[in-house]
Amino acid sequence: MNRIVTLTALLFVFAVNAQELDLNGAIQLAKTNNRNLQNANSDIKIARQKRLETIATGLPQISFSANYNNAFEQPVSLVPGQYFGGVAGEYSAVTFGTSQSVSAGLMLDQTIFDGTYLVGLQASEIYLRISQQAYVKTEQAVEQATVEAYVNTILAKAQLVFITQNLTLAENNLKEAQQVFENGFIEEENVQQLQLAVATLVSSLNYAKQMHAVAKNVLRFVMGMDLDEPLKLSSSLEGLVLEMQNTADSPLSLAENIDYQMAKNDVRSKELLLKLERFKALPAIKAFLSGGYDGFGEDFNFARPSQEWYGRAIMGVNLSVPVFSSFQSKANRQQAKLALDQSKNQAQNIAQDILLEESRMRNTVQFQLENIQTTSESLKLAEDIARKNEIKFKEGLISGFTLRQIQTQLYEAQNNYLNAMQQLVISKTKLSLLVNPVTQTK
Known part of the structure; x- marks a missing residue:
């Protein structure tokens, strides 16, 4: 029976009675539970609060203050004696005010004009947009990591199936060879070659089991699952490859690429920094209004109805002009200008990098599509050669060493076929994330 068909059938058996989690389900689970994505979402919320904070700095600010003073040792002042009918040249020691006082008041501050505040409002919007774009970038990274972890897991499972098949066949060949050897029809070396092949496959099987367990843990981690949580997958490499082969690639829209959007956003932020340095040269105008009441007494009895309270109120305007x-301001403006030029150059470089990456990825995907066809045909040939030489070995036409070499060739063809499918799925995902428009919903 063709081993490719058998591989698909056995993988289906492994998925029976399992809680199915296909690749799309794994991606959605990762987008829900991945901790890096949760942190990126928190960054968006922080940016929104930061924007509200920036807006609030230009709105009326009201503060309340209250003070209680108890001068248990009041300060003494010296006053010329003639003021009190004394002798000229002499001084009298007097104290002013009461020993205790209470005051309470409100202060209202309002920015009338401040150029840096206007720039700050624009910068807070850019900061929010940066956080949203960082979320999209993280989301893409999580999707790519999920695809790679998922594909690596089902690749390890497929390798287990192939190795199990190969081991079963090798053990059967060994049993038959031992019987033939005991009857004296073949040399002992032929049996030893098959024993060596079985031992190698047993070691490969144990290693493949370990790698499968590691791959599943990596997938659990990417999806935000506990490492001991049950996990069973339903997608197969063949199914994913078939889906990829039937999916056309979208054309690239540079303006909708997330990396290019982030680069343009960086240019905008540098423009605002230059604008900020220029606006620092403008005057700032602020107004204030304050008022309150003061009470005085020798004892702490300010709550009595007869307590007298003295009001006060003041308003004013502050003007600050640089x-x-x-030449510090000039140097700062020049630095901001140079930083803006750098960001523009960087944006152009990123645009070129994206176009080059698109071309490279399309060529890679095309090669891998052809490589799957090549490795599939090579696997069929290797299977046919292996079957024919197994018959020749049983008929005594070839040695155990020759059979082992041919079987090794089959194992390499199996791995090449699996790796070709793995690389296509991963590369196709990278290309899709590169060319597909991004949506910012957060």
């Missing part, structure tokens, strides 16, 4: 900063 005049000369010893």
Whole structure:
């Protein structure tokens, strides 16, 4: 029976009675539970609160203050004696005010004009957009990591199936060879060659089991699952490859590429930094209004109805105009200008990198599509050669060493076929994330 068909059938058997989790389900689970993505979502919420904080700095600010003073040792002042009918040249020691006082008041501050505040409002919007784009970038990284972890897991499972098949066949060949050897029809070396083949396959099987367990744990981690949580997968390499082969690639829209959007956003942020340095040269105007009441007494009895309270109120405007900063402002503006030029150059480089990456990935995917066809045909040939030489070995036409070499050739063809499918799925996902438009819903 053709081993490719058998591989698909055995993988189906492994999935029976399992809680199915296909590749799309794994991606959605990762987007829900992945901790890096959760942190990126928190960054968006922080950016929104930061924007509200920035807006609030330009709105009226009201503060309340209250003070209680108890001068248990009041300060003494010396006053010329003639003020109190005394002798000129002499001084009298007097104290002013009461020993205790209470005051309470409100202060209202309002920014009338501040250029840096206007830039800050724009910068807070850019900061929010940066956080949203970082979320999309993280989401893409999580999707790519999930695909790779998922494919590595089902690849390890497929390798287990192939190795199990090969081991079963090798053990059967060994049993038959031992019987023939005991009857004196073949040399002992032929049996030893098959024993060596079986031992190698047993070791490969144990290693494949370990790698399968490791791959599943990596997938659990990417999806935000506990490492001891049950996990069974329903997608197969063949199924994913068939889906990829039937899916056309979208054309690249550079303006909708997340890396290019982030680069343009960086340019915008550098423009705002330059604008900020220029606006620092503008005057700032702020107004204030304060008022309150003061109470005085020798004892702490300010709650009595007869307590007298003295009101106070004041309003004013503050004007601050930068005049000369010893060329510091000019240097800051020049630095901001140079940083803006750098970000523009970087954006152009990123645009070129994206176009080059698109071309490279399309060529890679095309090669891998052809490589799957090549490795599939090679596997069929290797299977046919192996079957024919197994018959020749049983008929005594070839040695055990020759049979082992031919079987090794089959094992290599199996691995090449599996690896070709794995690489196609991974590369196709990378290309899809590169060319497909991004949506920012957070």
